[in-house]
Amino acid sequence: MALAEITTRIAAAEQAAGRAAGSVTLIAVSKVQPGPRVQAVLDQGHRVFGENYVQEAAFKWPAWRAKYPGVKLHMIGPLQTNKAKVAVDLFDAIHTVDRPSVAERLARLADARGASPDLFIQVNTGEEAQKAGILPGQADDFIAACRGMFLPVVGLMCIPPEDEDAAPHFRMLAEIAARNGLSGLSMGMSADFETAIAHGATHIRVGSAIFGDRAPR
Numbered sequence: 672m673a674l675a676e677i678t679t680r681i682a683a684a685e686q687a688a689g690r691a692a693g694s695v696t697l698i699a700v701s702k703v704q705p706g707p708r709v710q711a712v713l714d715q716g717h718r719v720f721g722e723n724y725v726q727e728a729a730f731k732w733p734a735w736r737a738k739y740p741g742v743k744l745h746m747i748g749p750l751q752t753n754k755a756k757v758a759v760d761l762f763d764a765i766h767t768v769d770r771p772s773v774a775e776r777l778a779r780l781a782d783a784r785g786a787s788p789d790l791f792i793q794v795n796t797g798e799e800a801q802k803a804g805i806l807p808g809q810a811d812d813f814i815a816a817c818r819g820m821f822l823p824v825v826g827l828m829c830i831p832p833e834d835e836d837a838a839p840h841f842r843m844l845a846e847i848a849a850r851n852g853l854s855g856l857s858m859g860m861s862a863d864f865e866t867a868i869a870h871g872a873t874h875i876r877v878g879s880a881i882f883g884d885r886a887p888r
């Protein structure tokens with residue numbers, strides 16, 4: 672039920688923003704959710720999911736993938752270089768490329784495999800000390816460096832500060848993407864995905880609004 676409500680709200684937000692129907696990809700964030708809740712969303716036909724933890728995803732998803740063809744998995748949590756190899760084998764997209772060491776590791780893996788997941792660069796738009804992401808002032812240089820390594824960068828991702836209006840952060844991310852010729856914008860969560868769609872989000876990451884509250888990990 673919750674999934675249908677979210678897809679209806681996405682369609683309305685696309686229309687209100689004058690955007691094409693279906694231009695926003697809904698990533699259903701299934702981290703730490705009980706299996707039956709995820710299975711229910713798979714049974715309703717949804718196929719795009721987001722996970723934060725490499726080990727949890729590697730444990731859960733092979734069986735579901737075998738049962739439900741067409742699943743696309745997006746890595747949306749911080750990526751450690753020592754988990755990068757497992758991550759590139761498991762995920763179709765990684766949203767959290769946030770520093771040179773991770774980019775270099777992904778580039779070596781892409782060379783060795785002859786393929787790479789689609790990559791988003793995470794930008795720390797709020798310049799929060801505890802949050803991952805490249806600082807806005809360093810984003811242009813980092814995007815260029817990633818391209819120089821032939822990484823398939825498709826867009827940018829941000830997580831705005833919890834206690835602030837998200838709109839200025841979404842606007843900043845869209846500006847950085849536009850001036851760098853990037854079309855992907857991964858922004859917007861349960862509380863603010865309609866605002867994100869109004870600011871051009873192409874990928875929204877919605878967890879609790881679909882699955883219900885998460886138990887503490």
Ligand SMILES: *Cc1c(COP(=O)(O)O)cnc(C)c1O
Pocket residue numbers: 700702723747748830860861862876877878879880
């Ligand atoms: C958990 C998480 C989400 C989903 O958050 P909800 O508020 O449950 O929609 C989205 N993006 C990231 C990066 C997350 O870690």
